[in-house]
Amino acid sequence: MDFIQKASLQLRTLIIEALGAVTADGGVPAVPVPDFAVEIPADKSHGDFATNVAMVSARAFRMPPRKIADLICGRIDLGDSLFERCEVAGAGFINFFLSRKWFSDVVRNVLDEKDGYGKTDYGKGKRILVEFVSANPTGPMHIGNARGGAIGDCLASVLQWAGYHAEREFYVNDAGNQIEKFGKSLSLRYMQLCSEKGQQTIYNCMSDTEKLCSEIYSQSGEGEAFEMPEDVYLGTDIIEHSANYYKKHLFELENVSEEERRKALVSYALPLNIEGLERDLKKYRIVYDNWFRESRLHESGETMRIVDKLRETGHTYEQDGAVWFRATDFGVDKDFVLVRANGIPTYVVPDIAYHYDKLVTRKFDKAVNVLGADHHGYVPRLKSALTALGVDADKLDVVLMQMVRLVRNGEVVKLSKRSGKAITLVTLLDEIPIDAARFYFNLREANSQFEFDLDLAVEKSSQNPVYYVQYAHARICSLIANIESEGIKIPESADFDLLGTPQETELIRHIASLPKEINLSAKTYDPAKITKYAIDLATLFHRFYDSCSVKNAETPEIRNARLLLCVAVRQTLRNVLSILNIDRPEKM
RNA sequence: GCGUCUGUAGCUCAGGGGAUAGAGCAGUGGCCUCCGACGCCAUGUGCGCAGGUUCGAUUCCUGUCAGGCGUACCA
Numbered sequence: 001m002d003f004i005q006k007a008s009l010q011l012r013t014l015i016i017e018a019l020g021a022v023t024a025d026g027g028v029p030a031v032p033v034p035d036f037a038v039e040i041p042a043d044k045s046h047g048d049f050a051t052n053v054a055m056v057s058a059r060a061f062r063m064p065p066r067k068i069a070d071l072i073c074g075r076i077d078l079g080d081s082l083f084e085r086c087e088v089a090g091a092g093f094i095n096f097f098l099s100r101k102w103f104s105d106v107v108r109n110v111l112d113e114k115d116g117y118g119k120t121d122y123g124k125g126k127r128i129l130v131e132f133v134s135a136n137p138t139g140p141m142h143i144g145n146a147r148g149g150a151i152g153d154c155l156a157s158v159l160q161w162a163g164y165h166a167e168r169e170f171y172v173n174d175a176g177n178q179i180e181k182f183g184k185s186l187s188l189r190y191m192q193l194c195s196e197k198g199q200q201t202i203y204n205c206m207s208d209t210e211k212l213c214s215e216i217y218s219q220s221g222e223g224e225a226f227e228m229p230e231d232v233y234l235g236t237d238i239i240e241h242s243a244n245y246y247k248k249h250l251f252e253l254e255n256v257s258e259e260e261r262r263k264a265l266v267s268y269a270l271p272l273n274i275e276g277l278e279r280d281l282k283k284y285r286i287v288y289d290n291w292f293r294e295s296r297l298h299e300s301g302e303t304m305r306i307v308d309k310l311r312e313t314g315h316t317y318e319q320d321g322a323v324w325f326r327a328t329d330f331g332v333d334k335d336f337v338l339v340r341a342n343g344i345p346t347y348v349v350p351d352i353a354y355h356y357d358k359l360v361t362r363k364f365d366k367a368v369n370v371l372g373a374d375h376h377g378y379v380p381r382l383k384s385a386l387t388a389l390g391v392d393a394d395k396l397d398v399v400l401m402q403m404v405r406l407v408r409n410g411e412v413v414k415l416s417k418r419s420g421k422a423i424t425l426v427t428l429l430d431e432i433p434i435d436a437a438r439f440y441f442n443l444r445e446a447n448s449q450f451e452f453d454l455d456l457a458v459e460k461s462s463q464n465p466v467y468y469v470q471y472a473h474a475r476i477c478s479l480i481a482n483i484e485s486e487g488i489k490i491p492e493s494a495d496f497d498l499l500g501t502p503q504e505t506e507l508i509r510h511i512a513s514l515p516k517e518i519n520l521s522a523k524t525y526d527p528a529k530i531t532k533y534a535i536d537l538a539t540l541f542h543r544f545y546d547s548c549s550v551k552n553a554e555t556p557e558i559r560n561a562r563l564l565l566c567v568a569v570r571q572t573l574r575n576v577l578s579i580l581n582i583d584r585p586e587k588m
Numbered sequence: 589g590c591g592u593c594u595g596u597a598g599c600u601c602a603g604g605g606g607a608u609a610g611a612g613c614a615g616u617g618g619c620c621u622c623c624g625a626c627g628c629c630a631u632g633u634g635c636g637c638a639g640g641u642u643c644g645a646u647u648c649c650u651g652u653c654a655g656g657c658g659u660a661c662c663a
Contacts, residue, residue: 037606046607055606058643065643090607091644136663178663231662322661333591333659340661347663376592377658402593403656444601447593449656451600465612471626479623532602535611542627551623566623588626 001113002120002515003106007082008038011049011096014083018076019053027071033057044506047087047095054092065092103505104496106512110568118514118575122522123164129358130156132370133281134171137273138182139235141280141425143452144372147404149425150441152370153286154527155399157579162522164366167289170277171354174270175295176347183262185232186269189242190261192216192226194254202243213239241269280426285434285581297353303345306353306389307338313388330384348378352385359386359395368525370399370446399525402449423454435582439466442580445528465535469573470585472538475545476570477586483551483563490567494560503544504565510540511572518579527580534576541569 015038023030036053054069061068069088076086084099110117132152135141141149152168159166173179192198193216201219205212213236220226220234228234245253245268253261278291297303307323310316315326321341325348328335339345358367371379376398383393406423429437431454443465444450480490499508514533521529550566553559577584 039606041607042603042609043607050607052606055643093607173663176663181662320661324661337661342661344661346661351663373593373657375658375663378663380591400593400657405656448601449594453600467626468612471624475624475627482623528602532611539611543629545623546619546628549623588624 001109002519003102003109003512004040004516007098007102008049010082011051012038014076014078014081015051015053015072015094018072021075022071025071025075027075028057028061028063028068031060033060041093041095044502046089046093048098048509049083049096050093051096052093054088054094058092068092069094100497100500103499103508106508107496107499107565107568108493110511110571111564114571115575115578117571118518118579119161119163120515120519121163122519123159123162126164126365127363128159128164128166128366128368129169129362129364130159130166130368130370131169131171131358132156133286134173135277136173136178137270137277138178139233139237139273141277143404143406143423143425143428144401146284146425146428146437147441147446148370148372148401149281149284149286150438151399151401151446151527154438154442154530154580155368155370155525157581158518158521158527158530159368161518161579164522168287169290169292170281170288172274172291172293172295174274174293175298176350179266179270180262181231181233182238182270183266185234185238186242186245186265187258187262188228188232189216189239190246190253190265192220193242193246194251197226202246209240209243212243241265241272245269280429283429283434284425285438292354292357294350294354297350297357302353302357303350306349306356307345309389310338310352310385315388325381325385325388327381327384330380330387332380332384336381348381348385351378351382352389355382355386355396356389356391359391360389364395366395366397368397368399370401373400373402376400397525399446401446405449405451406454407451408454435470436464436466438580438582439469439531440464442527442531445526465531466582467588469534469538469577470583471588472541473570473573473577474585474588476541476566476573479545479550479566480563480570486551488559488563490563491560494564495557496561496565498555498558498561499565501548503540503547504562507537507540507544507565507569510537511568514572514576530576530579534573534580537569537573537576541573544569 015036019028019033022028033053034056036051036056038049038051041047041050054065054072057068058065066088069092073086073088073094078084078086082099082102083096086094086096089095113119130152132155133141133145133149135145156166156168193202197219198216201215202212205215216226216239217234217236220228232238242265245265253264256264274291278288281288310325311323315329316338317324317326322337323339324335325338326335336348337346338349355367358364379398379400383396386393386396432440440452484490499505510533517529517533521527544565548562550559550562553562574584
């Protein structure tokens with residue numbers, strides 16, 4: 001249950017009633033009151049809730065705000081409410097203070113709801129598809145995928161906690177130009193290995209594939225023997241695939257047609273890559289509900305059917321032999337090509353078909369895509385085509401993720417496609433713990449560029465806030481074990497009205513705000529709010545721990561109340577960490 | 589040029605039409621005979637700049653400057 005919302009709604013009613021009473025008294029003129037806010041003040045000395053009703057209605061009533069506030073405050077009936085008192089302050093704010101009972105109820109509620117505490121029905125069971133990572137299967141995943149993975153996975157969790165039916169999906173680009181390029185690259189490397197110089201290198205490296213790759217890789221950089229064209233993938237993973245294929249089949253493909261060779265190599269390497277993606281993401285604790293293959297759209301004819309459908313809308317035209325979409329009809333600044341002059345559709349077409357499939361064929365209420373900011377220009381295009389097809393484009397939401405800037409030794413590391421230099425997801429996870437990576441990448445909201453300091457992340461020290469949060473959890477576990485070891489049992493219930501120190505009330509207030517925070521996080525598609533919540537909760541617990549002794553509490557009753565408060569905090573921490581899918585260690 | 593995102597403390601970043609703008613890191617100084625010091629407490633001349641809307645702007649609007657990213661019959 002959301003106690004913040006409950007209190008806030010009740011307060012709004014009380015204020016409106018009081019306003020009615022004041023109007024009936026003739027204290028203020030009977031004119032409409034503008035919208036007013038009920039909010040939580042930043043400064044706790046200003047109460048638990050505050051309203052600006054007196055200030056916003058000053059003009060309508062032609063009265064000074066403080067006067068209005070005094071009248072309302074005098075007529076408000078807090079009798080049976082969740083509040084114990086109110087006061088007028090500042091320029092005309094009315095501040096309200098929650099009753100002790102409210103705080104008690106919060107703690108009791110967490111203990112009742114247990115693993116379900118924090119769940120809400122905000123999403124009303126709507127079906128929402130979260131697509132994220134969708135990395136090119138032509139090579140290993142990079143640091144941007146690591147960020148997208150953490151954000152997308154946690155976002156899906158948050159949405160589930162907020163009452164959506166969320167599914168995770170990976171769109172596999174297993175067709176199109178980059179697959180052509182993949183084939184070309186594999187073929188090129190294969191032929192290099194078959195060449196005289198390649199054979200020499202194989203001989204020199206014996207059966208050491210890694211050494212072979214680095215040899216071939218460095219040689220191709222020199223340009224003499226293996227000059228590489230512009231449009232191929234240069235990573236060592238390509239060499240590795242070709243070398244492994246060569247080991248199995250030797251010169252089998254040397255004298256077949258280029259086309260046949262590429263086809264054979266792609267059908268060998270692509271499945272391995274896709275398996276690799278799945279394996280690496282699983283290691284990162286990301287498990288998808290669906291792996292949706294682009295090739296499916298081509299095989300079923302859906303891709304070309306979309307072109308026909310778009311033609312029927314009348315928003316297409318032909319120019320220089322290509323089929324264009326008149327995106328300018330939908331407010332997009334430029335038209336774009338759907339089908340090239342050579343008859344091959346551009347990447348947008350399968351993408352349109354794919355989103356049509358999500359929203360129309362599969363009838364999802366919402367589709368959310370976590371995308372790198374370098375794709376932002378493409379979103380309006382996609383939406384314009386969907387609109388033309390009669391799909392409500394507002395059903396597609398995009399979370400744009402700014403680039404991660406890698407910093408090492410205080411210098412920005414330039415991202416390179418060459419896997420020899422780029423930091424892959426796998427090497428990152430070899431260097432830093434999964435927990436740290438998942439937490440770290442959700443520390444900042446997606447739409448802000450941030451710096452990933454490798455030296456810091458690699459350090460595995462308490463510099464990383466994830467340890468701070470996990471420590472709070474471990475500390476509670478230890479505390480409880482310690483008390484139990486002295487023969488004290490954890491009580492079924494306690495008198496929580498005894499919890500009244502500032503540290504205790506602040507802690508409880510924050511516990512109560514979890515449902516609200518989950519809703520907000522879902523609404524803004526921002527899982528970073530959850531990591532922030534976790535850090536704040538840990539901070540408040542540590543403060544409480546420091547100032548309020550549980551074991552040596554003033555009385556056994558207070559001890560029991562604090563003990564159960566600790567249990568409630570631990571439960572809340574557990575729930576939050578489970579949203580992030582991060583370990584909840586009992587010892588560290 | 590046009591589009592888009594971002595400019596908040598020495599650094600990395602929260603927040604957000606209101607009452608004294610926050611946290612972590614780095615620095616300095618305190619706190620373990622006492623539930624784990626992986627912790628707590630204290631300490632800060634900061635909202636890029638200029639206009640506008642408002643009782644009130646760091647927040648909204650316009651302009652401007654700076655940076656990221658787009659602006660392909662690449663994906």
